[in-house]
Every structure is written in C-alpha cells, then in structure tokens.
Amino acid sequence: xxxxxxxxxxxxxxxxxxxxxxxxxxxxxxxxxxxxxxxxxxxxxxxxxxxxxxxxxxxxxxxxxxxxxxxxxxxxxxxxxxxxxxxxxxxxxxxxxxxxxxxxxxxxxxxxxxxxxxxxxxxxxxxxxxxxxxxxxxxxxxxxxxxxxxxxxxxxxxxxxxxxxxxxxxxxxxxxxxxxxxxxxxxxxxxxxxxxxxxxxxxxxxxxxxxxxxxxxxxxxxxxxxxxxxxxxxxxxxxxxxxxxxxxxxxxxxxxxxxxxxxxxxxxxxxxxxxxxxxxxxxxxxxxxxxxxxxxxxxxxxxxxxxxxxxxxxxxxxxxxxxxxxxxxxxxxxxxxxxxxxxxxxxxxxxxxxxxxxxxxxxxxxxxxxxxxxxxxxxxxxxxxxxxxxxxxxxxxxxxxxxxxxxxxxxxxxxxxxxxxxxxxxxxxxxxxxxxxxxxxxxxxxxxxxxxxxxxxxxxxxxxxxxxxxxxxxxxxxxxxxxxxxxxxxxxxxxxxxxxxxxxxxxxxxxxxxxxxxxxxxxxxxxxxxxxxxxxxxxxxxxxxxxxxxxxxxxxxxxxxxxxxxxxxxxxxxxxxxxxxxxxxxxxxxxxxxxxxxxxxxxxxxxxxxxxxxxxxxxxxxxxxxxxxxxxxxxxxxxxxxxxxxxxxxxxxxxxxxxxxxxxxxxxxxxxxxxxxxxxxxxxxxxxxxxxxxxxxxxxxxxxxxxxxxxxxxxxxxxxxxxxxxxxxxxxxxxxxxxxxxxxxxxxxxxxxxxxxxxxxxxxxxxxxxxxxxxxxxxxxxxxxxxxxxxxxxxxxxxxxxxxxxx
Numbered sequence: 001x002x003x004x005x006x007x008x009x010x011x012x013x014x015x016x017x018x019x020x021x022x023x024x025x026x027x028x029x030x031x032x033x034x035x036x037x038x039x040x041x042x043x044x045x046x047x048x049x050x051x052x053x054x055x056x057x058x059x060x061x062x063x064x065x066x067x068x069x070x071x072x073x074x075x076x077x078x079x080x081x082x083x084x085x086x087x088x089x090x091x092x093x094x095x096x097x098x099x100x101x102x103x104x105x106x107x108x109x110x111x112x113x114x115x116x117x118x119x120x121x122x123x124x125x126x127x128x129x130x131x132x133x134x135x136x137x138x139x140x141x142x143x144x145x146x147x148x149x150x151x152x153x154x155x156x157x158x159x160x161x162x163x164x165x166x167x168x169x170x171x172x173x174x175x176x177x178x179x180x181x182x183x184x185x186x187x188x189x190x191x192x193x194x195x196x197x198x199x200x201x202x203x204x205x206x207x208x209x210x211x212x213x214x215x216x217x218x219x220x221x222x223x224x225x226x227x228x229x230x231x232x233x234x235x236x237x238x239x240x241x242x243x244x245x246x247x248x249x250x251x252x253x254x255x256x257x258x259x260x261x262x263x264x265x266x267x268x269x270x271x272x273x274x275x276x277x278x279x280x281x282x283x284x285x286x287x288x289x290x291x292x293x294x295x296x297x298x299x300x301x302x303x304x305x306x307x308x309x310x311x312x313x314x315x316x317x318x319x320x321x322x323x324x325x326x327x328x329x330x331x332x333x334x335x336x337x338x339x340x341x342x343x344x345x346x347x348x349x350x351x352x353x354x355x356x357x358x359x360x361x362x363x364x365x366x367x368x369x370x371x372x373x374x375x376x377x378x379x380x381x382x383x384x385x386x387x388x389x390x391x392x393x394x395x396x397x398x399x400x401x402x403x404x405x406x407x408x409x410x411x412x413x414x415x416x417x418x419x420x421x422x423x424x425x426x427x428x429x430x431x432x433x434x435x436x437x438x439x440x441x442x443x444x445x446x447x448x449x450x451x452x453x454x455x456x457x458x459x460x461x462x463x464x465x466x467x468x469x470x471x472x473x474x475x476x477x478x479x480x481x482x483x484x485x486x487x488x489x490x491x492x493x494x495x496x497x498x499x500x501x502x503x504x505x506x507x508x509x510x511x512x513x514x515x516x517x518x519x520x521x522x523x524x525x526x527x528x529x530x531x532x533x534x535x536x537x538x539x540x541x542x543x544x545x546x547x548x549x550x551x552x553x554x555x556x557x558x559x560x561x562x563x564x565x566x567x568x569x570x571x572x573x574x575x576x577x578x579x580x581x582x583x584x585x586x587x588x589x590x591x592x593x594x595x596x597x598x599x600x601x602x603x604x605x606x607x608x609x610x611x612x613x614x615x616x617x618x619x620x621x622x623x624x625x626x627x628x629x630x631x632x633x634x635x636x637x638x639x640x641x642x643x644x645x646x647x648x649x650x651x652x653x654x655x656x657x658x659x660x661x662x663x664x665x666x667x668x669x670x671x672x673x674x675x676x677x678x679x680x681x682x683x684x685x686x687x688x689x690x691x692x693x694x695x696x697x698x699x700x701x702x703x704x705x706x707x708x709x710x711x712x713x714x715x716x717x718x719x720x721x722x723x724x725x726x727x728x729x730x731x732x733x734x735x736x737x738x739x740x741x742x743x744x745x746x747x748x749x750x751x752x753x754x755x756x757x758x759x760x761x762x763x764x765x766x767x768x769x770x771x772x773x774x775x776x777x778x779x780x781x782x783x784x785x786x787x788x789x790x791x792x793x794x795x796x797x798x799x800x801x802x803x804x805x806x807x
Contacts, residue, residue: 010329013324019267021328024289024653025331025335026332028287028332030285031282031285031382032332032333032336033380034281035278035336035374036371037278037340037343038274040270040365040367043374044365045264045267045359046260046365049263049361050260050361051444052127054124054126058125058258059230061075061254062217063075063253064253065251065252074214075215076215076248077208077209078208078209078237080215081202081697086240086371089233090221090225090230093218093220094120094123094762096200096216097117098463098509099114100112100114102172102173102658103170109657109658109659112195112196116198116199116200117197117200119199120137121586122673124765125189125218126344128186129149129183129184130184131155131180131608132149132179132180133180135149140201142202144201145199145200147199148170148172148179148180148196148198149165149180149198149399150165150195151183151187151196152183152185154564154671165182171196174469176583179637181541187746188360189360206732227256234256235253238254238786246432251461254305263360266359269761270758274685274688275435276390278714279652283443283697285382287422291419291422292702293387293423295419295702295703297321315591321390322384322388322391324387325384326383326387326654327383328383329382329483331376332382337367340367344366350683351592351673352672354663366631393508408591417428422699422742423699426700427780430780431751432754433685433688435751435772437686438772438775439765439769440681440682440685440761441682442769444679445676453605454505457665458635458641459543460645460648460664461506461644461663461670462645462665463629463631463662463663464629464652464662466480466659467628470656474626476623477626478623480656481499481622484632484652484655485649486709487654488634489633493643495634495635496543498542498543498632498633499536499537500538500625501536501630505607505671506663507600511534512530513530515531517586517587518588529575532615533617534617534618535627537622538555538556548567549601550569550583550600551583553567554621558623560623560709564594564595565597565618565620566589567599568602568604572599572617573614574715575616583596583600585597589618603641606674610674612764613639633667638679642666648661649661678763681761696780696784697784700739700788701738704732704736704788708732729793733789736787737788739783740784747777747780748777751773754767
C-alpha cells in the first residue's frame with residue numbers, strides 16, 4: 001500500500017515538472033534503447049549464433065603456419081584421417097567443405113549453395129532430418145555417395161513441399177542423386193545460405209593426400225574434455241605429422257577453438273566497439289539524469305524539510321525519491337525498447353541479404369525473452385544508479401536552515417562539486433565516444449578513397465560453373481567460355497567483356513596457390529609464399545577499367561602449346577623482386593608444368609575484406625588453364641549495366657540451356673556489399689556519439705543554468721556595485737571553463753586508451769590520428785562552451801533592483 005502511495009505521489013510530482021521529466025526520460029530512453037539494440041545483436045551473433053544441443057562441446061580444428069600464428073588453415077584429407085584415428089579427446093571429428101551445385105530440375109536450372117560433409121557431421125551437431133534421414137557411414141564411401149540432403153527452404157521453393165520428395169532423384173552437376181532427407185528450416189551449417197548437403201567420400205588415394213588442403217574440421221569433445229586438452233592434443237598430432245611427412249607439413253602447427261569463436265570472428269571486433277559505445281551512452285545518460293535530479297532536489301529542499309519535520313524518516317524520503325527515479329527509468333526503458341525495435345529494423349536493412357546470409361545468427365536478431373529481461377534489468381539498475389546519489393544528497397540537510405523563509409536556497413558546496421563532477425564524467429565519456437566515431441568515419445572515408453584496382457561503374461557481373469560430367473575436357477571448357485565472351489561482346493550496348501575465375505571483391509571462393517621463384521633454393525610446400533590465383537581472358541583489364549602497370553597483356557598465342565606465362569600483381573612484384581624487375585623472372589607453381597614466365601605487372605585489386613595491405617596475386621591466361629567455374633564481367637557502353645542481364649543470360653542459354661547463371665549483380669553492388677558492415681558500424685557509432693554529445697551539452701547547460709539562478713543575488717550585488725556585463729560573463733564562464741577543461745583532459749586520456757581496441761578495424765589511418773583527436777576535442781569544446789555561454793549571457797541581463805528586491 002505504501003509503495004502504491006509512493007508511485008502515485010511520484011507520478012504527480014513528475015507530471016508537474018513536465019520539462020524535467022521529458023528530458024530525463026529521453027536521456028534514459030537513448031541509453032537503454034542503444035544498449036538493448038546492441039545486446040540484441042550481441043546475443044544473436046556472438047552469444048548464441050548456433051542453437052545445437054552440442055554447441056558447448058563443439059570445436060573447430062585449424063592448422064596454422066608457425067610464421068603466421070594468427071592465421072587459420074584448412075586440413076588435408078591425409079592429416080584429417082590420421083588425426084581422426086589418433087585423437088583421444090574427440091567423440092567425433094567431422095570434415096566438410098563448402099560447395100555449390102547446378103540443380104537441373106525442371107525448365108529453369110538453378111545454382112544452389114551447400115556443402116560436402118562427412119556423415120558424422122550430423123551426429124556431432126546432434127541434428128536430425130525433418131523428413132527422411134541423414135547420411136549413414138556407408139554413404140561416405142566412394143560409389144555409395146550418390147545421395148543428397150536438401151533444406152526445407154529448397155524443398156518448399158523448388159519442389160512445392162512435395163511429400164514424396166524422399167527417394168526422388170535430382171540432377172546435381174549433371175549427376176543423379178537420391179534425396180534421403182530434408183533438413184528443418186533453422187538448420188544452416190556450415191553456410192547459412194546453404195540448401196544442399198552431399199557426402200564427402202574418400203578413396204584410398206585421397207585418404208593419403210597431404211598436399212591439397214581444403215577440409216574444415218569440426219570436433220565434438222568427449223564429456224568432461226576441455227578445449228585446452230583438445231588444443232594440446234592437436235598440436236602434438238601436428239608435430240608428429242611434421243616428422244612423418246615433412247614435405248607437406250613443415251612449418252605447420254594446429255590449434256583448437258570453440259565453434260562459436262570460429263564463426264564470430266568477423267562481427268566480434270565491431271560489436272565489441274559498439275557494446276563499449278552504448279555502455280558509455282548509458283553512463284552518460286545516468287550522469288545526465290543524476291545531475292538533473294540534483295538540480296531538482298535543491299529546488300525541493302523546503303518540501304523535503306517539511307516532510308521530515310512532520311516525522312518522515314530519511315529512509316522514507318530516500319525511498320520516495322528512488323521511486324520517482326525508477327518511474328523515470330521504467331518509462332524511459334519502455335521508450336528505449338521501442339527505439340531498439342526501430343534500430344533493429346534499420347540494422348537488418350543496413351546490409352544486403354547476399355552478405356548477411358553468411359553470418360550465423362543474423363536471422364535470430366529479434367526482441368525475444370532474453371532481450372526483454374535485459375531491458376527490464378538495465379532500466380531497473382539505471383534507475384537505482386542515477387537516483388541513489390541525488391536522493392542521499394537531497395536528504396542530507398540542515399532542517400532549521402531549510403525551513404527559514406530566506407534559508408539556504410543555493411546549493412551547498414558538496415552538491416555543487418557533485419554536479420560539476422558528473423558533468424566532467426559526461427564530457428570525458430563523450431569525448432572518448434565521439435573520438436571513436438570520428439576514427440570510424442575517417443577510416444570509412446579513406447576506404448572509399450582507396451584504389452580498388454578496378455573501376456566498378458558500369459560493370460555487370462555473373463557466375464557460372466560447367467558440370468564436370470558435361471565438360472570433362474579442358475578444350476570443351478575453353479571453347480565454351482571463348483564463344484560466350486565473343487557473343488556477349490557483340491551484344492548492343494556492350495563496350496567490353498571478359499571471363500575471370502574470381503569476380504573482384506566478391507564473396508565467391510578466392511583461389512590461392514603457393515610458389516617458388518626459379519633460381520632460388522626451393523622451400524618446402526608448407527613454407528612457400530601464398531598468392532591469389534586468377535584465370536582471365538586478355539580483355540579482363542580493359543573490362544575492369546584499369547590497365548597493366550608494365551609489360552604485355554596475354555594474347556591468343558599464349559595457349560597450351562606455348563611457353564607458360566603469367567602476369568603478377570604489384571604486391572608480388574615488390575615483395576619477391578624488391579631490387580629488380582619482375583618481368584622476365586619465372587615462378588614455379590606446378591612442377592609438372594615447369595616454370596611460368598612473368599610477362600606483365602598488374603595493379604593490386606582489393607579483396608572482399610578490404611584489407612589495407614594488398615595480397616600477392618598472379619594471373620594465368622584462360623588458354624593455358626580453363627577451369628570449370630568462371631565469372632563473366634560485362635562493361636556497358638552507357639546506362640544501367642543491369643539492363644544487359646537478360647540478353648547475356650540469353651547468350652548463355654543459347655550455348656547450354658541447362659547451365660544456370662547465378663550471382664548476377666553489378667560490380668558497384670559488390671563493392672557496396674563489401675563496405676556494408678563497416679558503413680553500418682560507422683553510422684551506428686556516429687549516432688551514439690551524437691546522442692552522447694547532446695546529453696553532455698544538456699548536462700552542462702543545466703548545471704550552468706542552475707548555477708546562474710542560484711547566484712542571482714550575488715550577480716545583482718556585483719552589478720549594483722558597478723560590474724559590467726562582460727565582467728559577469730567572464731565570472732560565470734570561468735566556472736564552466738574549468739569543468740570543460742578537466743573533462744576534456746580526462747577524455748583525451750581515455751580516448752588514447754581506446755586506440756588499442758580500435759586499431760584492428762581501422763583502414764588507412766592511425767588509431768591516434770591527430771586530425772580526429774584535435775577535431776573532436778575542438779568540437780566538444782565548442783559545444784561545451786556554447787552550453788556555458790547562453791546561461792552566462794542570461795546572467796548579464798539580470799536587473800540588479802529585481803534581484804535585490806527578490807532577496
């Protein structure tokens with residue numbers, strides 16, 4: 001009953017002070033809403049990206065080169081089978097590699113994403129088929145692997161939820177496969193967008209293959225086993241592999257990390273920065289509301305003194321004030337929840353689906369029970385945090401002084417110091433947050449200005465993969481792609497066209513290879529340098545909108561019967577031949593083919609991760625190697641390149657009616673996708689920083705306004721004794737400048753400490769960029785001084801007679 005009375009009285013008091021209540025609720029809403037939004041993302045993307053019952057025991061096993069301890073490498077079939085037989089801490093050790101397939105069912109061929117998996121993968125994850133079954137161990141043997149499992153979404157979309165799908169035969173890459181199961185809608189491992197699973201079948205020759213690394217390995221720990229024990233065991237297995245097979249394993253080690261750690265490496269640094277940012281916003285909001293409550297409590301001294309004189313205990317008064325604080329927090333929390341719903345909608349639309357489909361947990365970002373509980377807890381704790389100190393301060397008073405008619409209306413020294421300290425905290429935290437946002441904005445601008453190595457405007461891209469069954473010979477594949485490029489070039493509106501095995505900056509599988517430089521002592525396979533590996537037609541650079549830096553382009557004479565030639569990128573030329581010219585040098589990539597001569601140097605091209613340091617790369621002519629999977633790039637003469645897509649598809653169908661064309665996008669869309677994650681993080685951080693800046697400004701303005709109001713009598717006396725307006729202005733500003741200076745000093749120190757957190761996600765700038773630090777400090781100083789100036793200017797307009805008569 002007493003609590004209900006406190007709630008009713010608190011609601012009436014807050015309703016009487018509508019301006020104060022609105023500002024306080026808005027501050028809390030911003031802080032709680034920002035935290036709810038980012039917690040929703042963290043909960044879905046970092047804490048619970050997978051919902052498997054075995055997630056806590058699931059780990060990923062990676063190889064690493066000892067000269068690159070932070071890298072993650074995949075395993076060879078030979079090492080995988082050795083380790084599977086020898087490991088003691090794993091209940092299951094499963095392998096998989098991502099794969100795309102041509103599905104030739106019906107009139108419209110389709111390219112579907114999926115994976116080849118060992119049958120025990122489903123046991124390791126403890127998942128079952130929605131219809132039918134998963135793979136048996138026997139289906140992991142060559143000759144018995146012509147089966148397939150499809151996802152619910154593919155069954156629903158392509159087969160109209162046919163109840164007789166199990167047992168039906170599909171044609172994948174031109175080969176028949178029998179459907180044995182349909183996985184439930186929520187299952188999406190190892191690729192979120194994957195809809196097809198086929199067995200990984202290893203024959204005796206492949207089981208002994210230790211040169212070709214392409215397997216990702218998932219382990220299920222035995223009950224009671226730890227990640228540390230598994231890590232120690234795989235390191236010992238890797239050391240043993242080095243001793244037994246030094247040519248393939250020299251310089252290699254291995255390590256284990258949890259499944260969640262492996263699949264959250266991408267978003268983790270951005271979410272950690274944003275989590276810290278919203279934590280700062282909440283602290284600033286708490287300091288802001290606490291300051292407002294301190295100011296308000298000073299104005300309520302007589303009310304509190306009367307209640308105390310009538311018998312109310314200090315705890316009773318503190319409880320009443322805390323009730324009002326909690327009302328503010330809960331109303332602000334409810335409004336913040338609404339803000340977070342809008343924020344989640346903005347976040348989900350902030351990156352293209354073609355990008356987010358590969359992020360585990362993205363589809364789980366929602367306001368669920370855990371998020372609601374988090375919001376309630378944060379709101380409650382926030383109300384206590386910003387309410388307890390002002391409540392204790394307000395009830396610490398001299399009763400007789402407070403009841404005097406002209407009694408203590410001003411703030412005590414301790415209260416004034418407390419308000420100033422809170423403003424210092426707000427300014428310092430705001431400067432740290434705005435500095436982080438400034439670094440992100442400048443980094444993004446540098447990324448936009450970076451040389452991509454291509455000119456994306458006006459380029460249409462698409463991908464295709466020739467089935468091995470239909471195109472077993474290299475001459476057949478070469479003929480198909482050359483005829484296709486020739487036909488596309490002849491289309492109206494096409495300026496140029498070329499084929500390449502990897503569309504620049506796309507998320508399709510990047511090829512890479514190792515090599516040795518002829519004339520230098522050959523290094524073991526495991527220690528050789530790595531380079532991105534491209535296969536192109538001669539018109540590739542013209543289509544991409546760039547040109548070779550030096551040397552010559554490929555010609556029709558560069559075919560299978562001529563000297564093997566390559567073009568290397570500038571990064572490879574500089575790192576491998578720092579003292580001389582790369583052209584004329586020869587690389588040994590495949591010992592069977594002999595050395596390949598470098599005939600040109602191409603500009604560096606960014607990858608989809610937009611790394612600042614370019615990777616080494618080399619290009620081969622299509623006439624010397626014609627792979628099954630290739631991309632097509634088409635430069636339009638003008639207008640929208642996407643308008644060319646139907647005509648280009650028509651040329652593909654004219655050559656092979658069953659060949660699906662997929663990932664049809666403009667190159668500008670691909671670049672935009674590569675930038676989307678960083679752009680979204682930048683916008684969110686900038687929004688939080690602006691909110692923090694506004695809160696800090698409001699907090700300083702309220703303190704200065706209250707200080708001026710409490711010094712009205714003093715100012716009146718000074719002006720009556722001859723003080724000029726500029727003297728009063730200087731007097732009031734001096735108090736604000738001290739607070740601002742201390743806040744900026746502490747904030748700069750905190751911002752400098754922030755640099756070690758943000759260094760890994762910045763591009764093209766230092767984490768201690770002087771332009772950002774100087775600009776942010778100047779911006780915050782201007783905002784803070786403006787918040788001081790307007791109350792100070794109002795003080796210069798005090799009428800001395802009115803002020804003295806009032807007192």
